[in-house]
Amino acid sequence: MVICATWSFNGQEKVILGNWHRLWCLLFGPFYYAFKGMWWWALLSLITANGLWVGFPLFNRAIVLRHYHRKCWVQN
Numbered sequence: 001m002v003i004c005a006t007w008s009f010n011g012q013e014k015v016i017l018g019n020w021h022r023l024w025c026l027l028f029g030p031f032y033y034a035f036k037g038m039w040w041w042a043l044l045s046l047i048t049a050n051g052l053w054v055g056f057p058l059f060n061r062a063i064v065l066r067h068y069h070r071k072c073w074v075q076n
Contacts, residue, residue, distance in 0.1 A: 003065070005073040013076070016068050017061060026057040038067050 003017040018024075025032045033042035041063060045056055056063070065075070 004076045005068055006076060008072050008074050014073070016073065016075075017064055021064070022057045022060055025060040026054075029056070036064065036067070038064070041067070 002015055002019060004013055005016045006013050028035075030042040030046040033039075033045055041056075048055075069075075
């Protein structure tokens with residue numbers, strides 16, 4: 001299930017989570033979070049060897065949704 005969000009400032013729409021987000025997080029770890037602009041999570045993922053391999057991919061949905069919510073993106 002694809003999750004889209006709208007930025008409340010100017011109405012820009014963006015797909016924030018695709019169907020395979022857990023797989024991309026598992027395979028690419030820190031690079032996945034860096035691509036999303038989540039630098040703190042990228043660093044943390046790099047230091048902990050991708051969240052001890054299973055942790056970050058399991059909680060990736062909550063991590064990404066919380067990040068975008070704090071940046072004033074509203075889920076559609």
